Amino acid sequence: MIINYFGGEFVKIQFGDTVLALNPISKDSKLPTSRFGADIVLISLNHEDMNGIDQVTFGEKKPFVVSGPGEYEVKGVFIKGLVSESSYDSLSAGGKEAEKRINTLYSISLEGMNICFLGALNTEQLPKDADEAIDDVDILFVPIGGDGVLNASLAYRLAVSIGPKIIIPIHYGDIGGKDALKAFLKEAGENPKPETKLTLKKKDLEGKEADVVVLEKE
Numbered sequence: 001m002i003i004n005y006f007g008g009e010f011v012k013i014q015f016g017d018t019v020l021a022l023n024p025i026s027k028d029s030k031l032p033t034s035r036f037g038a039d040i041v042l043i044s045l046n047h048e049d050m051n052g053i054d055q056v057t058f059g060e061k062k063p064f065v066v067s068g069p070g071e072y073e074v075k076g077v078f079i080k081g082l083v084s085e086s087s088y089d090s091l092s093a094g095g096k097e098a099e100k101r102i103n104t105l106y107s108i109s110l111e112g113m114n115i116c117f118l119g120a121l122n123t124e125q126l127p128k129d130a131d132e133a134i135d136d137v138d139i140l141f142v143p144i145g146g147d148g149v150l151n152a153s154l155a156y157r158l159a160v161s162i163g164p165k166i167i168i169p170i171h172y173g174d175i176g177g178k179d180a181l182k183a184f185l186k187e188a189g190e191n192p193k194p195e196t197k198l199t200l201k202k203k204d205l206e207g208k209e210a211d212v213v214v215l216e217k218e
Contacts, residue, residue, distance in 0.1 A: 009023035024038075035056070053065055085100050141169075144171060
């Protein structure tokens, strides 16, 4: 498995010839985006910063799109979409009170590994259904930038409570607080060197416990 990060919440996961795109940034977003062909695309929130199906439809690749709750099996990938909340970019009139929006978090199983992608989650506890459905997480993607999603402190606290082997922070920098990553690493007590990509096999997870991996933006 190879994991790349493209900023925002845009993540690419590839194993063999199969490519997954998670929350791709649309060409209509103000955030810089990237383009490649995907077999499967997962959308947590219907927002141009995260719903760029156009950017991962390329050449012969026309992805199977998952944009809400349910159970799916595609190309040997098992996916559970679970309902949660976000208030990302959803201020009410007057900009005072953030409205709740549906955020779909995903549990993904492939190559004998379990991945949890929290999307634009803004609650410090998982909803009951999600908490019961998520188990034995190997890799966790967690938003850390605040402003409608988890802030660094709450993000780390929730991440540790889920008990993953590897934690990968997303949703910071251009899309969230520019100091969010520094704050998150301070909470974790770690200062890992950023990696251009993460290449993993199941055996590589042995002995890991809430290890933080920072991926450089492509």
